Amino acid sequence: MHELTAILNDIRPGQDFSKAKNFFDQGMLDSLDLTTLVSALEARFGVFIDVDEMVVENFCSLSAIESILTRKGIKV
Amino acid sequence: MTDIRTESNARRVLLVGDTTLDPLARMLDKGSDAPRLQTFAAPYGQVYQILLDANHSAWSVRPETLVVWTVPHLTLPSVKKLLLCNFASAPEEYDAALREAEQFGEAVVAASERVCQVLVPTWVLPTHERWIQTLTWRHGVGVSNLLAKANLLLADKFAAIENIVLLDAAYWHASLERPAYDPRMYAVAKILYSPQLFEKAAAEIKAVLRGTLGLAKKVIVCDLDNTLWGGVVGDDGAQNLKLGAPDPLGECFVAFQTALKAFRSRGILLTICSKNDESLALSTIEEHPAMILRKNDFVAWRINWKDKAENLLNLAEELNLGLESFVFLDDSPQERDQVRQILPQVYVPDMPASPSLFAPFLTTLNCFETQGVGKEDLERTAMYQAERGRKEALDLSGDVDNWLGSLQIEVRAAPLRRESLVRATQLLNKTNQFNLSLRRLDESAFWNWSAEPNHSAYTFNVTDRFGDFGLVGLASFAVTGSEARIVDFVMSCRVMGKKVEEALLGYTVNSARAVGAEQVMASPVEGPRNQPARSFFASKFSNPDVASIDPIRVLIPPQITMKEES
Numbered sequence: 001m002h003e004l005t006a007i008l009n010d011i012r013p014g015q016d017f018s019k020a021k022n023f024f025d026q027g028m029l030d031s032l033d034l035t036t037l038v039s040a041l042e043a044r045f046g047v048f049i050d051v052d053e054m055v056v057e058n059f060c061s062l063s064a065i066e067s068i069l070t071r072k073g074i075k076v
Numbered sequence: 077m078t079d080i081r082t083e084s085n086a087r088r089v090l091l092v093g094d095t096t097l098d099p100l101a102r103m104l105d106k107g108s109d110a111p112r113l114q115t116f117a118a119p120y121g122q123v124y125q126i127l128l129d130a131n132h133s134a135w136s137v138r139p140e141t142l143v144v145w146t147v148p149h150l151t152l153p154s155v156k157k158l159l160l161c162n163f164a165s166a167p168e169e170y171d172a173a174l175r176e177a178e179q180f181g182e183a184v185v186a187a188s189e190r191v192c193q194v195l196v197p198t199w200v201l202p203t204h205e206r207w208i209q210t211l212t213w214r215h216g217v218g219v220s221n222l223l224a225k226a227n228l229l230l231a232d233k234f235a236a237i238e239n240i241v242l243l244d245a246a247y248w249h250a251s252l253e254r255p256a257y258d259p260r261m262y263a264v265a266k267i268l269y270s271p272q273l274f275e276k277a278a279a280e281i282k283a284v285l286r287g288t289l290g291l292a293k294k295v296i297v298c299d300l301d302n303t304l305w306g307g308v309v310g311d312d313g314a315q316n317l318k319l320g321a322p323d324p325l326g327e328c329f330v331a332f333q334t335a336l337k338a339f340r341s342r343g344i345l346l347t348i349c350s351k352n353d354e355s356l357a358l359s360t361i362e363e364h365p366a367m368i369l370r371k372n373d374f375v376a377w378r379i380n381w382k383d384k385a386e387n388l389l390n391l392a393e394e395l396n397l398g399l400e401s402f403v404f405l406d407d408s409p410q411e412r413d414q415v416r417q418i419l420p421q422v423y424v425p426d427m428p429a430s431p432s433l434f435a436p437f438l439t440t441l442n443c444f445e446t447q448g449v450g451k452e453d454l455e456r457t458a459m460y461q462a463e464r465g466r467k468e469a470l471d472l473s474g475d476v477d478n479w480l481g482s483l484q485i486e487v488r489a490a491p492l493r494r495e496s497l498v499r500a501t502q503l504l505n506k507t508n509q510f511n512l513s514l515r516r517l518d519e520s521a522f523w524n525w526s527a528e529p530n531h532s533a534y535t536f537n538v539t540d541r542f543g544d545f546g547l548v549g550l551a552s553f554a555v556t557g558s559e560a561r562i563v564d565f566v567m568s569c570r571v572m573g574k575k576v577e578e579a580l581l582g583y584t585v586n587s588a589r590a591v592g593a594e595q596v597m598a599s600p601v602e603g604p605r606n607q608p609a610r611s612f613f614a615s616k617f618s619n620p621d622v623a624s625i626d627p628i629r630v631l632i633p634p635q636i637t638m639k640e641e642s
Contacts, residue, residue: 032098035261039271051260 004065004076007040022060034059041065047072086114087285090139090191092126093118094150095268097143103278110291111282120266123151127183130190142191143281144184145245147268148199148223152176158219159205166217177226181233188240192518193288195281196234197245198227202257202268239520241284248276279442287445288518290505293423294397296339297388299406300350300357300379304336304369305329306431309360310352320366325431332434333368340373343453344444345395345460348377349387349404375460384411385418395460396569398508398605403443455546462543463570469542480574481635483540487549487579490641492526492533499547500535503566508605510572512565512598512613530555532587533564536580538571545570549577551584553596560593562625565609575633577612582632583640585625596625 001018008017008029015028023029029037037059038049047069049058058068066076089104091097101115118126118134123146126134149156154173158166188194201223206212212220227242234240249256254272261267269277286292301308306318306325318326340346346369350357357379362371376394378387384406392399399421406412407427416424428437446453469479492500501519508514517525526533536549548568553560562584567577588596600610600623618626632638 031265032096035265035267036099036102036271039258039261043271049260051263054260054264 001062001066001076003044004062007037007044011036011040017062020061024056024060029059031056041069045069045072045074045076047074086112087141087289088137088139089113089115089141089143089281090134090137091115091117091143091145092123092134093143093145094121094123094147095145095262096120096266097145099267099269099271100145100274100278103274104281107278107282109282111285111289113282113285124183127187135190140192141285142187142194143197144187144194145197145277146180146199148201148226149205151180152199152226155201155219155222158222159207161208163217170216170218170222173222174225174229177229178233181230184230184240185233185237188237192239192521194240195243195284196230196240197243197248197277198230199223200245200249203249204257204259239518243280243284245277248273248280251276283442283445286443289516290502292446293344293403293443294401295345295347295391295395295403296336297347297349297391297402297404297422298336299408299411300348300352302407302431303405303427303434304333305360305364305367309356314356314360314364317360317364319364326366328431328434330366330368332431332438335435335438337368337373339438339444340369340457341454343446343456345375345457346373347391347395348374348379349384349391349406350377350379351381351384352379354379372461373457375457383414385415388415388419388422396572403441455544459543459545459570465542466540477635480633483542483574483635484637485538485540485574485576485579485635486637486639487576487583488537488539488639488641489534489583490537492523492535492550492552494523496535496547497523500533500550503547503550503568504564507566507568508603509569509607510565510567510577510609510612511603511606512609513563513601514603514606515564526552531563532591534584534587536576536583538576540574549580551580553584553588553593555588555591555593558592558594560588560591560596562588562596562598565598565613567609572608575636578630579632579636579638581612581616581625582630583638585627585630597623598625599623 005017009015011033012028017023017028020026020028034054034056038054041047042049053068057064059065069076091101097120098117101117104113104115116137116139123144126132127144149159152173154169154176158169158173184194184196201219207219212218215221231242234242252272255270256273257268258270298304306329307316309317319329320326336346358371361367361369376391378390380387388399388402388404392402399419402422404412404415404422404424405427412424412426415422423443425441428434466483469482490496497519501517501522504522505516525531531552531554533550533552535547538545538548545568548571550564550566551562552564553562565581565584567580585596598613600613602610614620616625616629617623
């Protein structure tokens, strides 16, 4: 989980991602950040996230990100 | 058009393209390396609208630098058609694409008048848009052939426009180990390029901007053992060093020295800092048959057993250059760490572990970009060597005035001309110590300023019996009624300590009077390093509160010959 918050803080420094319910609804990340986040996760964990998976629902919280990574065989 | 910019303000950059460039904007602003930027990505897909319409909202950010990064098949409609492989119509599409390239070039030229600088990455076709291998280079039909022509067309078109720079985007693509394109991101957000490519582009663009702003590095300090050659000369002996064919490792060091020699040729100063016996090291440099670099390629060296940081400080003093102009190359991680800790202003990149990568590594150091390479740059090393000659002469003569007289210094003053503009602007932007007002302008802004009716600008070339210092002085003033105000007064540290500044001021004051000024004023600006200029001017005011130059205190020294060109 620390890794995820580190990646998120690299994109948007100074925000507390650990407690947020929905990064996008709360204005912590925007759609461009989503593309940056996906690239960072792919680079760090070696996963492939397809076009139809690049949706807000899969990345809107730490647990959502953890879920999609688990589905791809990565434990965070 | 922007006039004055100072290092404390972020330079405003506008990105215009036919794909989403926002990730690039973020990367450009994020870096902690100079210069500080404030980048705006215009909405994508409005390239011509923005270039041709000065009233487009994208211009409201008042950018100083414009980057126009387009994809050939998106901005040149005929390229898109060509890619569809309709061979019957290919020749017409080919010709049409060239006309469209011409139009694009003209639009960029139109926009170039609104900014200080335009950067245009060359056209590169995404690899997934590749064409038929056997046909793509055919004249008159092939896509690769067309793109090469189109890029050359832009190079031709921009040749006469000084503030447009074509950037080699093909190099960016070729240099990546990970893919340059991400079709998924394009589908989702019209982001064509991968983060790795954006990072490369951001680093390259910043390097170009550093060059424009005079922040490029000037000096490379090299270690010797296992940096310029394989082995330790003190232990192994010169004959056992790995340097030169047929040993592959020896060839790597030769490649590295060859790359360094290229830097020396274009005006970067090479120096040595090595823990070694000086005479052994120098004789190896002069006599080893495979050495590419010889003693006269270096302007200074510290080869001794002292601390490297102390030696670097010494070198900086000898060359009269700030440590922030220095790059330190050493194979030893311990030496690098020590210098980084003690002298944080010095750039200390990590060298690759393998010498086979030394030469390529040198080309990735993005700190030597320059706005242009002029005669001064090409002769810089020789000039520094001439300075050694002068210092030795001083030691011999003992008396400073005698020494000055013996130098036979001649100053040639001339009004600022197109031919001297590149070097004059370089001097204006790079000089920190003997600089009155620390004004930083680019070439076109400075030229335009000097062309105004009540403004004058002069350049000064200095020679002495040892050699030619080149264009080392710049003075400008503005006249209002009977009062002249010295705006720029810049002198290269190369000629400090020879009373040349007295001659320059004398000439400037005389020129101001010649156009009718009765009073000559000067307003020193307080900067972190321009104490020499401020002290000099302070000594010329009779009343410290009134910055008016006292004519009695201005005299062209009798030992200096002043010549004037009209």
